[in-house]
Amino acid sequence: xxxxxxxxxxxxxxxxxxxxxxxxxxxxxxxxxxxxxxxxxxxxxxxxxxxxxxxxxxxxxxxxxxxxxxxxxxxxxxxxxxxxxxxxxxxxxxxxxxxxxxxxxxxxxxxxxxxxxxxxxxxxxxxxxxxxxxxxxxxxxxxxxxxxxxxxxxxxxxxxxxxxxxxxxxxxxxxxxxxxxxxxxxxxxxxxxxxxxxxxxxxxxxxxxxxxxxxxxxx
Amino acid sequence: xxxxxxxxxxxxxxxxxxxxxxxxxxxxxxxxxxxxxxxxxxxxxxxxxxxxxxxxxxxxxxxxxxxxxxxxxxxxxxxxxxxxxxxxxxxxxxxxxxxxxxxxxxxxxxxxxxxxxxxxxxxxxxxxxxxxxxxxxxxxxxxxxxxxxxxxxxxxxxxxxxxxxxxxxxxxxxxxxxxxxxxxxxxxxxxxxxxxxxxxxxxxxxxxxxxxxxxxxxxxxxxxxxxxxxxxxxxxxxxxxxx
Numbered sequence: 001x002x003x004x005x006x007x008x009x010x011x012x013x014x015x016x017x018x019x020x021x022x023x024x025x026x027x028x029x030x031x032x033x034x035x036x037x038x039x040x041x042x043x044x045x046x047x048x049x050x051x052x053x054x055x056x057x058x059x060x061x062x063x064x065x066x067x068x069x070x071x072x073x074x075x076x077x078x079x080x081x082x083x084x085x086x087x088x089x090x091x092x093x094x095x096x097x098x099x100x101x102x103x104x105x106x107x108x109x110x111x112x113x114x115x116x117x118x119x120x121x122x123x124x125x126x127x128x129x130x131x132x133x134x135x136x137x138x139x140x141x142x143x144x145x146x147x148x149x150x151x152x153x154x155x156x157x158x159x160x161x162x163x164x165x166x167x168x169x170x171x172x173x174x175x176x177x178x179x180x181x182x183x184x185x186x187x188x189x190x191x192x193x194x195x196x197x198x199x200x201x202x203x204x205x206x207x208x209x210x211x212x213x214x215x216x217x218x219x
Numbered sequence: 220x221x222x223x224x225x226x227x228x229x230x231x232x233x234x235x236x237x238x239x240x241x242x243x244x245x246x247x248x249x250x251x252x253x254x255x256x257x258x259x260x261x262x263x264x265x266x267x268x269x270x271x272x273x274x275x276x277x278x279x280x281x282x283x284x285x286x287x288x289x290x291x292x293x294x295x296x297x298x299x300x301x302x303x304x305x306x307x308x309x310x311x312x313x314x315x316x317x318x319x320x321x322x323x324x325x326x327x328x329x330x331x332x333x334x335x336x337x338x339x340x341x342x343x344x345x346x347x348x349x350x351x352x353x354x355x356x357x358x359x360x361x362x363x364x365x366x367x368x369x370x371x372x373x374x375x376x377x378x379x380x381x382x383x384x385x386x387x388x389x390x391x392x393x394x395x396x397x398x399x400x401x402x403x404x405x406x407x408x409x410x411x412x413x414x415x416x417x418x419x420x421x422x423x424x425x426x427x428x429x430x431x432x433x434x435x436x437x438x439x440x441x442x443x444x445x446x447x448x449x450x451x452x453x454x455x456x457x458x459x460x461x462x
Contacts (some may be wrong), residue, residue, distance in 0.1 A: 064439055066416055071432045073428060181422070185320065191316045195312060
């Protein structure tokens with residue numbers, strides 16, 4: 001109850017922090033998508049590059065988030081970006097790479113060969129085939145990768161409050177250092193709710209962008 | 220073209236390694252680690268970290284596998300869908316939030332941290348155990364039943380060996396997340412490598428921060444490849460040939 005009244009009394013700040021959180025995650029997801037999707041498409045064409053790229057992304061994913069912030073700090077400090085939103089966005093972009101690249105890669109590899117052949121038979125060039133056949137079929141799976149990345153990034157962005165990135169993690173970090181229980185619970189619950197809502201919204205989006213033909217096939 | 224990419228990749232790795240070495244020297248990390256007064260402190264933090272990881276992971280593995288197996292038994296099968304849903308909901312909750320909630324209800328110290336980490340690690344293990352056993356081809360179980368095996372032997376000799384690969388994936392995910400989350404457990408007073416990292420960030424001592432961040436990273440990578448080794452040891456030969 002007191003948590004609710006805390007949120008109510010500090011509505012402006014809570015809303016601003018939520019907005020900041022969404023902004024960081026959204027921006028990093030956008031950048032990650034711009035890098036990850038073309039890379040995923042590219043490695044379907046160069047097979048022996050694929051294993052290397054996926055392994056590198058896997059290693060990046062294995063690094064604990066706070067350790068990655070720590071390792072990046074002195075490197076970026078040379079350029080004057082050690083703390084704040086900049087390193088947070090870079091870390092989030094790096095973490096998103098594995099789900100995005102892996103899903104793009106498997107989605108395009110799993111396009112039924114007869115469909116690709118039909119496209120070729122109609123005289124499509126490779127670029128045309130990619131644009132008209134492979135990517136539309138792969139989109140739902142690519143979006144599933146983005147969904148995984150988004151949920152994960154919301155959690156990591158909460159940790160990024162400790163390197164001064166702002167967002168809802170601020171409520172948790174300040175609450176812990178002040179032993180202000182309502183503040184901690186408000187932060188933790190709001191971050192969790194944000195993650196659950198984004199997860200659900202992406203699931204809806206996934207259903208929405210699935211081409212009608214594929215939906216029919218699944219039934 | 221392919222050879223070119225391979226060479227670029229190798230060159231990139233070597234340059235990154237060199238840069239890391241130069242950075243370690245420049246930031247004073249080498250000096251800090253060789254300080255006779257500092258490294259017992261770092262070692263004790265590493266032990267604390269490993270202690271929490273081992274404690275929470277062993278409890279989580281036992282409970283997770285037991286829960287996963289129980290939910291595939293015919294008596295509890297109808298709850299599997301609901302439990303799966305709850306688990307996937309639980310997994311969307313960020314790790315920092317789980318730790319923060321544990322702290323606000325249970326107080327500070329390593330006890331609440333171990334509790335929160337155990338709960339958080341049970342999720343992927345239980346989920347993958349459930350998925351692994353559910354995915355065992357039914358004709359195999361039928362064959363075993365036809366040979367007159369009792370349910371206990373079917374579980375031990377057919378279901379678990381066939382599900383082992385997926386179960387190990389769950390264990391690997393749980394372990395890697397666990398190691399990363401223990402680094403955050405410092406915030407609720409459980410110690411561990413997070414001590415060095417967070418203190419290093421707060422007072423801007425790069426060498427201290429790296430002395431925490433690099434071992435945690437190595438620990439996570441080693442744990443990841445250790446799970447790869449476990450897979451070679453535990454997954455039966457015939458299944459590995461297929462996969």
